[in-house]
Amino acid sequence: MTHSILVGEFKHETNTFAPNETDRAAFQARYEHFGEAIFEAFRDTGSTIGGFLDAPERDAMELLPTVAASATPGGYVTTEAYEFYTEEICSTARDHADAIDGVFLSLHGAMVPEGMDDGEGPLLAELRDILGMDIPIVVTLDPHTNIADQTTELADVLLAYETYPHVDHVARGQQAAGLLSAAIEDDIDPTIRIERPPVLPDFPKMNTRDGPMTDVVDRARALEDRDGILKVNLLFGFNHADTPWTGMAIPVVADGDSAAATEAARELAQYIWDRHERLVAEYPDPAMAVEEAKTAVADKRPEDGPVLLIDIGDNPGGGGVENRADMLRALIDGGIEDAGVAVQWDPDAVAECIDAGVGEHVTVEVGCHPADEYFPCEPIELEGSVKAITDGWFTNHGPQATGVEQQLGRTVRLECGPSEDISVLLTEHRYSPNDAEVWRQAGIIPEREPVLVLKTVNHFRADYESFASEIILVDSPGTFAVDLSRFEWDRLERPRFPLDSMADDAYPDW
Numbered sequence: 001m002t003h004s005i006l007v008g009e010f011k012h013e014t015n016t017f018a019p020n021e022t023d024r025a026a027f028q029a030r031y032e033h034f035g036e037a038i039f040e041a042f043r044d045t046g047s048t049i050g051g052f053l054d055a056p057e058r059d060a061m062e063l064l065p066t067v068a069a070s071a072t073p074g075g076y077v078t079t080e081a082y083e084f085y086t087e088e089i090c091s092t093a094r095d096h097a098d099a100i101d102g103v104f105l106s107l108h109g110a111m112v113p114e115g116m117d118d119g120e121g122p123l124l125a126e127l128r129d130i131l132g133m134d135i136p137i138v139v140t141l142d143p144h145t146n147i148a149d150q151t152t153e154l155a156d157v158l159l160a161y162e163t164y165p166h167v168d169h170v171a172r173g174q175q176a177a178g179l180l181s182a183a184i185e186d187d188i189d190p191t192i193r194i195e196r197p198p199v200l201p202d203f204p205k206m207n208t209r210d211g212p213m214t215d216v217v218d219r220a221r222a223l224e225d226r227d228g229i230l231k232v233n234l235l236f237g238f239n240h241a242d243t244p245w246t247g248m249a250i251p252v253v254a255d256g257d258s259a260a261a262t263e264a265a266r267e268l269a270q271y272i273w274d275r276h277e278r279l280v281a282e283y284p285d286p287a288m289a290v291e292e293a294k295t296a297v298a299d300k301r302p303e304d305g306p307v308l309l310i311d312i313g314d315n316p317g318g319g320g321v322e323n324r325a326d327m328l329r330a331l332i333d334g335g336i337e338d339a340g341v342a343v344q345w346d347p348d349a350v351a352e353c354i355d356a357g358v359g360e361h362v363t364v365e366v367g368c369h370p371a372d373e374y375f376p377c378e379p380i381e382l383e384g385s386v387k388a389i390t391d392g393w394f395t396n397h398g399p400q401a402t403g404v405e406q407q408l409g410r411t412v413r414l415e416c417g418p419s420e421d422i423s424v425l426l427t428e429h430r431y432s433p434n435d436a437e438v439w440r441q442a443g444i445i446p447e448r449e450p451v452l453v454l455k456t457v458n459h460f461r462a463d464y465e466s467f468a469s470e471i472i473l474v475d476s477p478g479t480f481a482v483d484l485s486r487f488e489w490d491r492l493e494r495p496r497f498p499l500d501s502m503a504d505d506a507y508p509d510w
Contacts, residue, residue, distance in 0.1 A: 003101040008089040009068035014112035015240040015319020018075035019370045026071040038068040046402035048106045051173020057181040066092045073319040082113040103137040109145025110238035121150030136183035144238040160233040165462035193261035194251040195269040201279035206236045212278040223264045228257040242491045283475035290334035304469040311455045313478030317432030320480040325367035325380035339451035340423045342433040353412040375477035384416030394441040398463030413442040434459040
C-alpha cells in the first residue's frame with residue numbers, strides 16, 4: 001500500500017542578539033526550493049531530505065513536496081518570511097488533507113520569528129488544525145534546538161542529529177522515513193517525554209568528537225538499548241537566543257511507554273548535571289591567540305598543516321554578522337605572515353574590488369556594517385591587490401552535507417597586510433567556512449597555508465581536522481561571543497548555569 005506523505009523543510013537558527021533581520025532574501029541567498037525541485041536539489045546528497053529519499057520505505061510513499069528553505073543564522077525571522085514559508089507548507093496540507101497519511105518535516109528547532117518566542121511549535125499547531133491529531137508527524141531537528149513544550153506535544157516523533165559537527169543528516173533522514181512508516185502502519189505508538197537540565201554549555205564543549213560531551217552522547221545511545229525506547233534526543237540548545245526554553249533538553253521518544261521515556265530523560269539529565277562544570281571553559285582573546293599561533297607556526301614544519309584560529313564571536317553559523325575585523329586586525333598588528341581569513345562579509349568592499357579588477361591595487365574599508373549593539377566595532381582600512389574574483393558557487397566535498405551547493409555571492413580574494421601575504425575572502429553573502437572548498441574556489445590550497453582564520457566554532461572539524469596541525473579557539477567579540485553574561489536577558493527562564501551560580505543540589509527537583 002502506498003502512503004501519501006507531506007514533505008517540507010523550513011530551517012533557521014535565530015540569534016536574537018544579532019542586529020540583522022532574516023527576511024525572504026536571506027533564505028533565497030542560501031536556498032529556497034519548491035515542489036519537485038526539492039528532490040532534484042537534495043537527491044544523493046548528504047542532507048536530511050537526501051537521507052529520507054534514500055530510505056527503503058521511500059518505495060511505498062507518494063511524496064507531496066512543499067518547500068525547502070534555509071537561511072544562514074542571524075536575527076529575527078521577519079513576519080513576512082515566516083508566514084510565506086509556513087503557508088507554502090500548510091496550503092499543500094489543506095489541498096490534500098483527505099489524502100495525507102503522514103508528515104515529514106526537516107526543521108532546525110531554534111527559529112524565532114518577530115513578535116514570537118518560537119517558530120516550530122506554531123507551524124505544527126497549524127498543521128494539526130488542518131490534519132487533526134491522528135496523522136503522524138515526524139520531525140528532524142538540529143541538536144541546537146531550543147525546544148518549546150508545544151513542539152513535544154504536537155509532534156509524534158522527534159529526531160535530532162546525534163553528531164556535532166553534524167555528519168549524520170542522511171542517517172536521521174532514513175530513520176525518519178522508517179519511524180514515519182511504522183507509525184502510519186500502527187507498528188509503533190510513539191510518545192514523548194522531556195527533561196530540561198538548566199545548563200547553557202559553551203559551544204566548543206558541545207563537540208561530540210572529543211571532550212565531555214562524548215560521554216553524554218555515549219550514555220544517550222546506551223539508553224536507546226532499553227525496551228520501548230525509540231530515540232533519546234540530546235539537545236544542546238542554542239545559547240544566543242533570549243527565549244524561555246533556551247538551553248539543554250532531553251526529549252525521549254518511546255513506543256507507548258511514557259514512564260520509560262520519563263525515566264530515560266531524567267537519567268540523562270542527571271548525568272549531564274553531574275558534569276555541568278565541565279561544559280564551560282576560558283579561551284584566549286584575539287591578541288593572545290595570535291601569539292599562540294606564531295609560536296605554533298615557529299615550532300612546526302610546513303607539511304604539518306595550518307594552524308587554525310577559530311573566530312567564534314563573529315561566526316555566522318551562530319548568527320554572528322561576519323563583518324567584524326578583530327581577528328584580521330590582530331593578525332596584522334601581531335605580525336603574522338602568510339595567512340588566510342574566511343569569510344569577511346562586506347558587499348560594498350566586494351563591489352569596489354570588482355570595479356577595480358583583478359591585479360589592481362585598492363584601498364577599501366572593511367567591516368562593522370551594521371553596527372553591533374553589544375560590542376563596539378571599528379572598521380579596518382585594507383590596502384592590497386585583487387588576486388581573484390569568483391561567482392562564489394561551489395559544492396561541498398567534505399563529510400558534512402556532502403554534495404550540497406553553496407552560494408557566497410560574488411567573492412573577492414584580496415591580498416593585504418604589510419607584505420600583501422594575508423589573503424582575505426570578501427563575499428556578498430554570509431557563510432560559515434566549514435567546508436575547505438571555500439578556499440579552493442578562490443585559488444587557495446588550504447593545506448599549504450601556515451595560518452587560517454575561520455569564522456566558525458565547531459562544524460569546521462569535520463573537514464579541517466584531518467590536515468590542521470593545531471586548533472586555537474578564540475574568545476573574540478561579536479554577537480556569538482562565548483561569554484553569555486555579555487548579553488541582556490529578558491525572556492530566559494532562570495536560573496541557568498553558567499549565567500547563574502547554582503548549588504550542586506539545585507537540580508533535579510523531581
